[in-house]
Amino acid sequence: MVNPILRLSFLIAILFSFTAFSQKENYQWYFGNQAALSFSTNPPTILNNSALMANKSCASIADTAGNLLFYTNGFDIWNKQHQLMANGAALIPGIVNANGTQSSIILKNPSNSTTYYLFATNAINNIYSLYYSIIDMSMAAGLGSVTVRSYTLATGMTEKLTATKHCNGIDSWVLAHVYNSDNFLAFQLSASGVNTIAIVSSVGTIHTYTPIPGSSANAQGCMKLSPLGQKLAVVKYAPGGLELFDFNNATGVVSNPLMLAMTYSLGYAQGYGCEFSPDETKVYASGGPTGALYQWDLCAGSPTAIAASLTWLSPTINIYKYNLQLAPNGKIYVARNLPSPAQNQLGVINNPNDAGLSCNYVDLGQSVGTATSTQGLPNFSSEQFRLKPSNYTYTYSPLLSCATVSFSAPAPIAMNPLACTAPSYSVLNQSWNFGDAASSAANISTLNNPMHVFTNAGTYKVKLLLYYNCHCDTLSQMITVTKAEPNIGLNGKLNICAGQSTTLTGTGGISYQWSNVSGTSASVVVTPSISSTYTLTAYASGTPCPAVKIYTVNVSTCLGIINNTDELEIKIYPNPAHSFLNVETEQAIGLKIYNETGQLVYETDSLIGEKKLDISALKSGIYVIKYSSSKGSKALRFVKME
Numbered sequence: 001m002v003n004p005i006l007r008l009s010f011l012i013a014i015l016f017s018f019t020a021f022s023q024k025e026n027y028q029w030y031f032g033n034q035a036a037l038s039f040s041t042n043p044p045t046i047l048n049n050s051a052l053m054a055n056k057s058c059a060s061i062a063d064t065a066g067n068l069l070f071y072t073n074g075f076d077i078w079n080k081q082h083q084l085m086a087n088g089a090a091l092i093p094g095i096v097n098a099n100g101t102q103s104s105i106i107l108k109n110p111s112n113s114t115t116y117y118l119f120a121t122n123a124i125n126n127i128y129s130l131y132y133s134i135i136d137m138s139m140a141a142g143l144g145s146v147t148v149r150s151y152t153l154a155t156g157m158t159e160k161l162t163a164t165k166h167c168n169g170i171d172s173w174v175l176a177h178v179y180n181s182d183n184f185l186a187f188q189l190s191a192s193g194v195n196t197i198a199i200v201s202s203v204g205t206i207h208t209y210t211p212i213p214g215s216s217a218n219a220q221g222c223m224k225l226s227p228l229g230q231k232l233a234v235v236k237y238a239p240g241g242l243e244l245f246d247f248n249n250a251t252g253v254v255s256n257p258l259m260l261a262m263t264y265s266l267g268y269a270q271g272y273g274c275e276f277s278p279d280e281t282k283v284y285a286s287g288g289p290t291g292a293l294y295q296w297d298l299c300a301g302s303p304t305a306i307a308a309s310l311t312w313l314s315p316t317i318n319i320y321k322y323n324l325q326l327a328p329n330g331k332i333y334v335a336r337n338l339p340s341p342a343q344n345q346l347g348v349i350n351n352p353n354d355a356g357l358s359c360n361y362v363d364l365g366q367s368v369g370t371a372t373s374t375q376g377l378p379n380f381s382s383e384q385f386r387l388k389p390s391n392y393t394y395t396y397s398p399l400l401s402c403a404t405v406s407f408s409a410p411a412p413i414a415m416n417p418l419a420c421t422a423p424s425y426s427v428l429n430q431s432w433n434f435g436d437a438a439s440s441a442a443n444i445s446t447l448n449n450p451m452h453v454f455t456n457a458g459t460y461k462v463k464l465l466l467y468y469n470c471h472c473d474t475l476s477q478m479i480t481v482t483k484a485e486p487n488i489g490l491n492g493k494l495n496i497c498a499g500q501s502t503t504l505t506g507t508g509g510i511s512y513q514w515s516n517v518s519g520t521s522a523s524v525v526v527t528p529s530i531s532s533t534y535t536l537t538a539y540a541s542g543t544p545c546p547a548v549k550i551y552t553v554n555v556s557t558c559l560g561i562i563n564n565t566d567e568l569e570i571k572i573y574p575n576p577a578h579s580f581l582n583v584e585t586e587q588a589i590g591l592k593i594y595n596e597t598g599q600l601v602y603e604t605d606s607l608i609g610e611k612k613l614d615i616s617a618l619k620s621g622i623y624v625i626k627y628s629s630s631k632g633s634k635a636l637r638f639v640k641m642e
Helices: 303-308 437-443
Strands: 028-031 035-038 059-062 068-072 077-079 104-108 115-124 127-136 145-165 172-178 183-190 199-202 223-225 231-236 241-248 253-261 274-276 282-286 293-297 320-326 332-337 345-349 361-367 393-396 404-408 429-433 451-453 458-467 472-481 489-491 495-497 502-507 511-515 523-526 532-540 543-556 562-564 569-573 580-594 600-614 621-629 632-640
Touching (some): 145 183, 183 253, 199 253, 223 274, 241 282, 253 303, 293 303, 332 361, 502 543, 523 532
Parallel strands (some): 495 543
Antiparallel strands (some): 059 068, 068 077, 104 115, 115 127, 127 145, 231 241, 241 253, 345 361, 393 404, 429 458, 502 523, 511 532, 562 569, 569 580, 580 600, 580 621
């Protein structure tokens, strides 16, 4: 069997599946009454170390490897050792209720990987405000410390709070809603910090509640941005409804409202949680105390068709259903709760991209052990759940070229057949970097299926960058390239006089190819008029990767010092000489060089074949060469020049 030329790690490592994501900051969930799940495993692992008691929403954050950093209810912060963080207790003094529908969300500082911003909606005397605090994880021996406590961004707010990446891929948007108003407030978080001047969008319904005088019920209800950050879902608590919008994540502007009414077979409909499917073709909402769970198909067509696509999913109406949250495994989890008894199971929508009952909602879908679920689940920035393509694939063929690897970009992200959001996932352009800087301009390609010839054996990190409208995916793999080449050599004279021929004979191969001279046999005869290079490509049995060697035949004028007598055959050239003298003899000779004062400056006892003598250290002048063999001796002069 022919050995491979390139030993590549040919098990293609799929870094991302359609329900896996680039980072792991959302792998640790802390929520409810000491409930916690780790999505570092599949199914998630039940944890029993939480110190959190949160009646409603909360937030948690891990590092990029999925290790817990801290968690919060928006009022207190606990570190990874499940103790109150330094300066992180009672962030808002005198607070009455510390837990809104979406009490908190955590975002990383775009310019500092150890600094985090905690945005929170909390109430003093039932008046909700939007705050932010800053946490420095480099402090307190890596356990973190709060350095800025509850800076007020806006007052008179609802309990709704969501976030996503800016279109520039670096900054973030934090989106909130004003109570008794139709105003959305979008705050931009950049390397400079939080821009306290909000982008205001006055659109959609007014978030107030009139059927029950004095009620602030519509301050409740969730708000979620889609994974790509370009769609927005907002729940109206009573009467229950889900309002859809477009969100421009380049400008922060909310627009184009569409109200989807909720229905309830037993009477008055209410709303609470909402979430998008990973592929953004479906949107879900929960009915809170009604126990209802709804799905709409955003690819149904017209607004009327979308509204008509409503499917009622919940099989259990006597269990309240509150917050919905997309998870790293691509499933949507549902907070189930009753005032008594509390629930130790979450509902799970197993296939949220599928329409209708095919989404496979399971009411008792995920245990939280001895802890209990309440109304809330952790709140995350939406881009953490953006779909990722499969990694690229690569192959190689020894018959094509030893160092040539063929690459194939992944297929576009698979969407629903009616993929109305597919253009958002359309690749605008792409760029390959083969990690082979020695290949110069060939190291970069924009082709969909490029081939690359690696310069040398080694391990290369090959990256593919896929550019979309407002984000970029980077796919990479380590590729090890080795070359099994024959050990070839060459026989023949590489120093000749002008007008002479020399026979060059390759060794170590079973087949040969010469360039700069015609020939496919091991030996070729060349008669160059000037110094010339010849390339030999040779193959050997068991090593189909060829070895390529370049040889130079030096042509000299050979003036002045040539003796071709029958007794003694020797060639010494050139004359005059600068740095080297070429000596050719077919019999062993002794050779000495004397300067013009008779001083011996070079000597060798036995010289045969071709020899290049280094005379660069000699001073310019006239020298005598004396050489001798069994056939006699002779002395000749030559001139050394600078």
